[in-house]
Each structure stands twice: as structure tokens, then as C-alpha cells.
Amino acid sequence: MSSLDTPLDLTLDGGALTARLVDFPSVSGDEQALADAVETALRAYPHLTVDRYGNNVVARTNFGRAERVLIAGHLDTVPIADNVPSHVEGDLLYGCGTSDMKSGVAVQLRLAATLTDANHDLTYVFYDCEEIEAARNGLGHLAKHHPDWLTADFAVLMEPSGAMVEGGCQGTMRAQITLTGTRAHAARSWLGDNAIHHAAEVLGRLAAYEPRRVEIDGLEYREGLNAVRIDGGVAGNVIPDECVVTVNFRFAPDRTEADAEAHIREVFDGYKIDVTDSAPGALPGLGGPAAQAFLAATGGQARAKFGWTDVARFSALGVPAVNYGPGDPNLAHKREEHCSLSAIAEVEDRLRAWLTSS
């Protein structure tokens, strides 16, 4: 009997359940079997209303509480790198997805199965395709087609955060700076105008750039403006007439996308600039009562989230959201990915304490 034929047993402890989920491969685009298993397991609990859209599963309680908390996690992983099935070494569980983020999904499933009563109504969201292009992201599809399923007063995204609360996230914008010149044969270079040489000034501005640090809701954000690509050249004997520098600006959530674009245009004043893609940041949103109670239950400490995460999707829906998960973000996507079993238990305990305190 392969692991795919075994139903998910939500009475296992968090570590054992994580191991079961890791041994159930679900690389982005191939989540259907795991989504089926999650849906089947949750439908066994009468206190949950279960809905499904594609390979996204949403389970909700109807306790009649004043506030609703949403707990979300993605089912998919990056491609397996010879690191499945999982194995345990001491307190560490190794395998693809242990940190990012099947340990978080295991905690979600444990809470969903066992919190038959709570101080908030609860919504558990399991979604697909987080690790690949944004257009396929399951949370994005839910926000578009079933926004009512995502209604909540506060959301916890169980992305790996080392069992620390990470508030908000920074925005990201990519832009291309295009330098132009005049093509000529390299043997008669004075007849041309070298576009690559014009990039000296652009790269000089980047090298001299001093990124801003800013504190928001007590969390310190650190911005960054970097060239992530440079391309120029026609042939080994031609003075090139074009060079393109692609920059990536990571901006603190007190800037809107429009602010970010204006900043890029100011830094590279005088150059041709095309913004190619961007995603807004999300403010930490730690001011509300649910968030304050959550912070207290999880130890009272929060730090800024630098990378862009799906908390920004909740922010766009008007739902304050944080990252809080047992995985180690520094191990995500690595062959040696692993997760601390005690962190899985700790995160489950703290969430349970928060959601059951009177």
C-alpha cells in the first residue's frame, strides 16, 4: 500500500503528520492527489464546512463568534531534489517541503481537526501553485472567484518564519533601464557610440545607492535597489547600440507601487525606464485586537518580513496578515531542507493557546 493510498490521519502528532505530507509528493502543478486527501480528511469533521475550487480547499467553522481568523498554507513544493521520503535525525525532520511548508500545513490540519470550539471563528485555506508564476497562484484564484471564502478579521500565513511572527512584507518592482548608442564595426569604433559604455553611469548610481531603513509598527524594514540582470552586445566585432540593465527594487510597505516607481525614476533620472512587473507590499497590520492577542500568545515579538509573500494578497483584500510558521526560511528550496519537530509542536501549541484562551 503506497502512501498515496493511505488516508491522512489527523490524529497523528504534528511531526508525524508533516512526515506523511512530505511523503505525499505535491510539486507545483501536481497537487490534485494531496488536495483530494486533504478534502477527504476534513470532510470527516462535522464542525467544518468544506469547499473546493480547483485544487484549493477551504474549511470553515460556524461557531458564531464576533471575529474570524484565517489560517492559510500552500500545498505545493518546489521540485523534489532526491530528498523524499522524509527521515528523522534527532529533533530534525528532513525532506522536500518540511520547512516550506508542509509543517505549517500539518499544524493547520491538526487545528482544523481538533478545535471543535474556539474564541474566534476559523477558516483554513489550503492552496496550490504558490512556488511558481503568480498567475497560477491558488490564493489569487480564490481571491478572484470566491473572495467571500477569504473574509476574515486577521490572517496567519504559515510560511516558514522560524516560529517568529513576521509582519507585513516588502513590495517588489522590476524595471528595465535601456541605454542606446550607434552600431558600428569594432574596427572603426569612432563611427559608433557604445551603449554598454553608457551603462557605467547607471551602474555607478546603483553602486553608490544607499538603501533606506524604516520602522513601521515597531518593525524595521530594509530596502534594496539592485541590478539583477545586464545584457548588451551584438557580436564580437560590433559596437553595440543597446544595453539593458534590469533592476529590482524591494521597498518597505509604507511606499505604494506608485511611490516606488517615482523613486526609481528619480534615481535613474535622464534614462529610459520601463517598469516590467511589480507587487505591492503589505503593512504589518499588528494594531487590531486579534493581532494583539495573537502577538501576546506567540511571545510578543515580531520582525519585519523582507521577502514578498502572499500576506500581500490578504492585505489587498483588506485582511491584516502575518507570517508565522515552524519552518526555517533559510532552508526553503534547498536539498538539505529540514524542520525542527519541537518547532512544529511549539507553533501548534501557541496557536491553540491563542485560539482557546478566554
Place this chain on the structure above:
Amino acid sequence: MSSLDTPLDLTLDGGALTARLVDFPSVSGDEQALADAVETALRAYPHLTVDRYGNNVVARTNFGRAERVLIAGHLDTVPIADNVPSHVEGDLLYGCGTSDMKSGVAVQLRLAATLTDANHDLTYVFYDCEEIEAARNGLGHLAKHHPDWLTADFAVLMEPSGAMVEGGCQGTMRAQITLTGTRAHAARSWLGDNAIHHAAEVLGRLAAYEPRRVEIDGLEYREGLNAVRIDGGVAGNVIPDECVVTVNFRFAPDRTEADAEAHIREVFDGYKIDVTDSAPGALPGLGGPAAQAFLAATGGQARAKFGWTDVARFSALGVPAVNYGPGDPNLAHKREEHCSLSAIAEVEDRLRAWLTSS
């Protein structure tokens, strides 16, 4: 009857013969049919000894003169760009290879057929694969396998020169300058070290570089040092750990390749530099009696050749060589390539006058 079945008629005038050659496609690597036709046409003349190696044809006289002049041209063209067959507009013959360099080949064939006596012994070299990678160049193969066929006191390469004598040629060297850094996620750029930003200084030195001008044998050479390629970048969200700038140094023929490399290393002192390929220049070699008589017959004026040409191969064999051909170098490789019919006649007349004056 297609043009490929018609034997080459060397009694046609230079313009008409050029048109016949242009209508006989011979893109690099596909010269066999034209080489066959050239060989067959030359073997009809008893004053010529004809040899062949691959698609390279060499015809020699044995007049018993004190000095030997070599006249060389390549049979191949760049790919046809919807510009064959040829057509005439007024004094201009249009078509692929009209300038580069079937007009020169036509003059060679005309001289070979008609100069049954001359003041120098004559060697006519027709070779393949000049327009592609150096390793396939037919003149290079002859120099390696039949250097005796190339023995001469002076050589004229009939590359397009606008009916002007172009002396020597500049050398060319390519080098890669590699900048390194430390890879990191763009959301935490302070953990990395951006290799593309380090290229600012390298490009700054290039932008500020003042190329040398130098006079040799009365000809002014102009050097150039240029970036011809720049490459850096891992992904849109990664601080890149490598950036490579490829530079091309065109150097006057008073520098050896070793001098050129030392100069590049001086300009980019402090950086990792790898020379990837180079070719030496060729001094003008206009001091000898055959060259002086040639210069007088062609009008007494010469200019420096900036681009690298196969004259450097003759120079390496100890044969002074110049470029002199009816084509327009600015039209080479262009769709609108054409050649002046009167220039073809003029170049043939001047060479004939030089080679028959007493």
C-alpha cells in the same frame, strides 16, 4: 539551362563577369560548384599551372621573372539576402557579393586569362570560407598545407577598398573581464555582493579611455577599445555573483599581440582578465620595389586598413600585402550591396598597367 551549367567565360568584361559570378551562389561552406567552374576556366589557359586543395584554386605563371606578385580573393559570400540574381542600375551592379568580393575575383580571373606575359611572375589565389570562423579559412589551410603555393614578393588582396590602396591591417584581441560577488536573495540584498555593480568601474574606464592614433609608413592607424558584450544575472530575484564584460581591442600594427595583451592588463589592472582570441596586425610593408611600383601605378595614395583582413596571413608568411579592390567596404554584408562598374574597370586597368609596364 541554369547559370550553374554555363561555363565561366573569361572574355566577358569585368562587370559582366562579376554579374555571372554573383548569379553563381557561393555562400561560405557551399563554394564547391564555383571552385569547380573557376578551376575549369583557368585550366583552359596553357600559361597557367593550376593546383587545387579543397575548394581553393591556385593558378601560377612561370615567366621566369625575378619577382612574383600574388593576387588573392575569396570565393564565398555572406548569406544571400534576397539580393540574387544581380541587376544593373546605371553604373551600379547590385547583388550579394558584388562588393565583397566577386568584383575583385572577376578582375583576378580577367588578369589570369589575359596576362600571358608580364613583368612579374603571377600567382592567383581563389579561396573559400573567408566570411566565417577563422579555423575554416581557405587561405589559412593553404598556408598550413601548401605554403610553397603562396610564395611571393608582394601580395594584393582584392577585398573591397573603394579602389584605394589600404596598407597593412590592425590586430584584434578579445578579452573577458570577470567581476565576482556573492549571491543572495534580492529581498535581503545586504547579505550579497552585487557583481553587476562592480562592473561600473570597468565600464567607467572604457568610457574614459582615449584611443591612440599612430602613423606608420605614412599611414595613420586608429585604435579602439570597446565592450562588445556584457552579461550578468541569475534570476529576477537574485543578487548576481558574476558579471562578464567582453572587450575588443583593435590595435595598430606596431603592437604585437603580447604588447596588446599587456595594454589590456594595464587598463584593467586589478581585475580578472582572460584573453579569448586574438589575431596580429600587419605592417603596411609599402617600402619594397614591387610595392612602390604598385603604389605609383594605382595613383600613389594609400590609407591605413583598420579592420583585420587576410593580409595579416601574408604578413605572417613574410609577404608584404595590401588590400586593393573595386568594391565599397561600407556596403559589404548589406542587402543593398552594389559595386561601381567603372571601379571594376579602373582597378583592372591599373593592375594591368602595373604588371605590364616596362
